Amino acid sequence: MNILDDIYSCVLEGRRNEVEILVKQALEENVSATDIIEKALRPAMDEVGLRFSRAEFFLPDLILAAETTKRAVAYLRPLLGEKGVTSRQETVVIGTVQGDLHDIGKNLVIATLEGTGYRVVDLGVDVAPERFVEAVRMHKPAVVGFSALLSTTMVNIPRTIDALREAGLREEVLIAVGGAPVTQRNADEWQADIYAPDAGTAARVITERLAAWQKDQEVL
Amino acid sequence: MMTSRERFLRTLEFQPVDVPWVRAYAFVWPETELVWRTQGYEGPTLGWHGEGLPQRFGLDELLRVDPWYGPVPPFEYQVIEEDERTKLYINHEGILMREFKEHADTSMPQFVKFPVETLEDFESFAAERLALNPQERFPKEWQEQVRKGELRGVAGAANITAIGVESGQANGQGKSGFPEEHPRLCWADRWGGFFGPLRNMMGLENLCLAFYDNPKLIERMMEERADRIIEITSEVMKYTDFDVFWYWEDMAYNHDSLIDPKLFRKFALKHYRRVNDWLRSRGIKHIGLDSDGNITKLIPLWLESGINMLWPFEVQSGMDVLKVRQTYGHDLVIMGGIDKRALIRGGEVMRREVDRVMPLVEDGGYIPELDHSVPPDISWPNFCEYVEYLKYRLGRG
Numbered sequence: 001m002n003i004l005d006d007i008y009s010c011v012l013e014g015r016r017n018e019v020e021i022l023v024k025q026a027l028e029e030n031v032s033a034t035d036i037i038e039k040a041l042r043p044a045m046d047e048v049g050l051r052f053s054r055a056e057f058f059l060p061d062l063i064l065a066a067e068t069t070k071r072a073v074a075y076l077r078p079l080l081g082e083k084g085v086t087s088r089q090e091t092v093v094i095g096t097v098q099g100d101l102h103d104i105g106k107n108l109v110i111a112t113l114e115g116t117g118y119r120v121v122d123l124g125v126d127v128a129p130e131r132f133v134e135a136v137r138m139h140k141p142a143v144v145g146f147s148a149l150l151s152t153t154m155v156n157i158p159r160t161i162d163a164l165r166e167a168g169l170r171e172e173v174l175i176a177v178g179g180a181p182v183t184q185r186n187a188d189e190w191q192a193d194i195y196a197p198d199a200g201t202a203a204r205v206i207t208e209r210l211a212a213w214q215k216d217q218e219v220l
Numbered sequence: 221m222m223t224s225r226e227r228f229l230r231t232l233e234f235q236p237v238d239v240p241w242v243r244a245y246a247f248v249w250p251e252t253e254l255v256w257r258t259q260g261y262e263g264p265t266l267g268w269h270g271e272g273l274p275q276r277f278g279l280d281e282l283l284r285v286d287p288w289y290g291p292v293p294p295f296e297y298q299v300i301e302e303d304e305r306t307k308l309y310i311n312h313e314g315i316l317m318r319e320f321k322e323h324a325d326t327s328m329p330q331f332v333k334f335p336v337e338t339l340e341d342f343e344s345f346a347a348e349r350l351a352l353n354p355q356e357r358f359p360k361e362w363q364e365q366v367r368k369g370e371l372r373g374v375a376g377a378a379n380i381t382a383i384g385v386e387s388g389q390a391n392g393q394g395k396s397g398f399p400e401e402h403p404r405l406c407w408a409d410r411w412g413g414f415f416g417p418l419r420n421m422m423g424l425e426n427l428c429l430a431f432y433d434n435p436k437l438i439e440r441m442m443e444e445r446a447d448r449i450i451e452i453t454s455e456v457m458k459y460t461d462f463d464v465f466w467y468w469e470d471m472a473y474n475h476d477s478l479i480d481p482k483l484f485r486k487f488a489l490k491h492y493r494r495v496n497d498w499l500r501s502r503g504i505k506h507i508g509l510d511s512d513g514n515i516t517k518l519i520p521l522w523l524e525s526g527i528n529m530l531w532p533f534e535v536q537s538g539m540d541v542l543k544v545r546q547t548y549g550h551d552l553v554i555m556g557g558i559d560k561r562a563l564i565r566g567g568e569v570m571r572r573e574v575d576r577v578m579p580l581v582e583d584g585g586y587i588p589e590l591d592h593s594v595p596p597d598i599s600w601p602n603f604c605e606y607v608e609y610l611k612y613r614l615g616r617g
Contacts, residue, residue: 014432055517058480059473060428067429101306101318101330104424125330126306126320151595152251180474181536198475 003029004040007072011044011115014064019072033076037117041069045115045203052200062108062200069115090210092176093135094145095123097156102149105179108199109145116203129156129163136169142213143194143206148179157182158190174213176206223401224280229463232506232529234550234584240614243280244273244607247593256600268593277607278617283402285366285460289411289452290420291349292356295335308332313410313420314345336421339437345421346444352451358459366459404462412449413509414442414488415471415479424478431483438487446491450498457502464506464529465499472513474537481517489525496526506553512592513537519544523551532556534591545580554580555587560594566602574610581614588614 003026010019026036048065051057057065092113096106103125110120121139123131136144144164148154157177164170176194177187187195194209196202222230227241248256248266256266264272274281294312301308308318314335336342411417418441419427430437453465471478496507508529509522514537515530522530533539533556541557557580562573580586588610594603611617 055476058476058483059424059478060431060480060483063425063428064432099320101320103330107425125318151597 003031004036007036007040008044008047011041011065011068011072012047014061014068016064016068016071019068020075023072023075027079033079036076037073041072042116045069045112046207049112049200049202049204053198057200059108063111066108066111066115070111073114073117090142091119091121091139092143092145092206093121093123093132093139093141093173094147095127095132095135096125096147096149097153097160098126098128099156100148100150100153101125102147102179105149105199106145106147109147109178109196109202112199112203113206116207118203118206129160132160133163133167133169136164136173137167141173142210143174143176145176145178145202145206146192147177148182151181154179154181154186157186157192161190161192174206174209176202176209178202225401225403225463228280228282228403229506231584231587232464232553236584239616240581240588241280242588242610242614242616243282244270244277249593249595252594252596252598255596256603259600261600270594273607277611279607279611281402282464283404284407285404285456285462286406286408287357287362287452287456289408289449290417291345292353293349295349314349315420331423334421334423334426336441337426339434339440342421342437342441342444350444350448352448352455354455357452358455363459403464404460405464405466406453406456406462407466407468407510408449408453409466409468411445411468412465413467413469413471414445414491415484416469416511417445418442419471428479431479431487435487442488442491446494449495453499454502462504464508465504466529467507467509467527469509469511470513471511472515472518472537474513474534476514477517478513481521484518485521489521492522492525492527500526508553508555514539519548519552523548529553529555532589532591535559536561536591539591541577541580541586545583545586550585553585553587556589556591558588558590560590560592560598563590563594563598563602563606566599566605570602570606571609574606574613578613 003022007019007022007026010022023036027033045065048057048062052062094106094110094113096103106122106125110122113120121135121141123135132144132146146157146160148157161170161175164173164175174193176196177190177192178196178198182195184195184197193213194205196205222238224241227237227239230237231241247268248270253261253266263276266272291313295310295314297312298310299307300310300316302321306318306320308316310316315331316333317329317331319329336345410420418438421441422430456462477484499507506529507527508531509527510531511518512532512534514534516539519530528551530552533541533544533554535557536559539557541554544552544554558577559573562570574588577586577588581588608617
């Protein structure tokens with residue numbers, strides 16, 4: 001088993017106290033920071049997400065894996081900056097929509113996104129549409145994510161999408177939606193670009209949709 | 221004619237009954253009541269327990285005799301900061317939380333910090349707040365209400381609602397036309413269990429990690445909960461009998477258990493068994509548990525531990541009471557399982573949903589009711605239409 005396999009297993013098993021040692025060892029073996037992220041951390045988090053979606057992994061597994069990856073990325077980040085290489089250029093702006101204070105699901109999504117190399121701007125909870133608009137203007141993210149826990153608050157997702165549309169920003173970003181009451185049908189009705197049924201799936205579906213979108217942009 | 225209590229117990233034991241036992245069960249959100257009042261509802265303040273609904277509809281009731289199983293003395297309510305829309309405060313359970321100032325009951329708060337992080341924190345918390353403390357848990361007012369059988373709207377320790385009528389009416393003659401000898405429930409709400417109460421003390425994320433990082437803490441907390449459930453319930457039995465003991469766990473989300481059931485089993489099974497064996501030794505045959513979400517993988521563990529009733533079987537989380545009955549037969553009494561979302565649309569959609577569960581009523585061991593509280597998008601006319609149709613299908617009006 002090579003060092004990248006070791007790091008992959010380390011994330012899968014959530015051994016967060018060991019990951020920095022393994023990452024250090026990989027760097028000493030001249031494995032690049034980018035390869036550590038792209039060939040070990042990201043595939044591991046994809047696998048964790050898949051297992052979570054298939055109900056083979058549970059919430060603690062997801063939390064531990066995300067925490068492990070986060071520590072590895074934090075260790076690598078200064079190095080990536082020095083070399084002028086980042087694992088991913090894309091920024092994701094994310095928040096729980098207005099009227100909703102729930103943040104466990106959102107925080108899990110953030111952990112998995114950061115674990116797979118995204119820069120995440122967390123707007124927190126109870127985020128008004130105008131704050132999302134302002135954040136999209138300021139950070140120019142590739143993706144903006146809306147979370148809602150309750151059927152009574154998820155109505156603020158389409159309102160926020162409308163606010164982005166009115167601000168002329170709708171076509172600038174991909175819109176991702178999720179949360180307990182949110183369904184694919186809702187996402188279609190609201191013309192959102194990405195629907196994540198659970199926190200484990202979010203990073204993977206965002207990455208897949210983003211790749212397809214970027215390919216379309218290149219063609220255009 | 222059977223009393224309500226006889227009818228209830230025979231239902232739980234899969235025995236024939238004169239008519240099915242059913243309550244106009246409704247945990248009614250405060251916002252729901254506000255909406256209902258614009259739609260023709262003119263009764264008393266409903267509160268979370270749907271005060272007055274049993275009289276209005278003439279159905280059965282389940283009286284609650286439980287004291288508060290949680291922290292006493294309660295933490296002092298303390299506002300830390302506030303803005304125009306929200307306030308950050310410490311609640312009676314010691315949780316630092318942010319909540320909307322308006323309609324706080326219909327939104328979920330943001331949990332910022334929990335009182336227990338380490339074993340030392342827990343030992344202090346347990347010594348200061350979780351002891352039997354009978355003066356506070358069983359105040360004279362509670363004792364008097366229990367003695368008289370006046371089990372409605374009684375305040376428990378430090379004004380925490382601790383004893384009441386699960387669906388509204390006090391003991392006595394009701395409008396149902398049946399002699400009113402009501403069944404009694406001792407519900408260790410929020411603090412009777414081995415996951416939910418631990419989450420109240422630590423928060424979900426920290427608790428999940430502690431199962432891996434700090435198993436001694438988990439073991440100690442579960443042991444304390446088992447000790448205290450037995451101690452407090454033993455005290456309850458000095459004042460009143462009851463028919464059902466009820467745990468509170470809420471340990472699943474819309475797809476699955478929050479924690480690997482195998483891991484939870486490793487820690488919790490022996491504690492459930494200890495409490496359940498003790499309850500049975502004291503004559504309590506019916507032991508239930510409340511957990512929202514998709515509990516499919518947790519049911520076997522609970523059955524193995526001696527729990528034999530579950531609620532609420534949320535349809536939107538994939539629970540289907542017909543399939544559950546098919547799997548577990550008469551080993552499990554089922555309460556709930558009627559999709560509340562069908563009441564939003566009402567009419568034929570609602571009637572089909574009620575019809576769907578009727579085979580279970582025929583089979584016994586089933587209490588037909590909604591799969592959780594009543595949100596404001598269920599209109600008052602639709603709720604009435606549902607109760608009347610349910611009564612019609614059950615031969616009760």
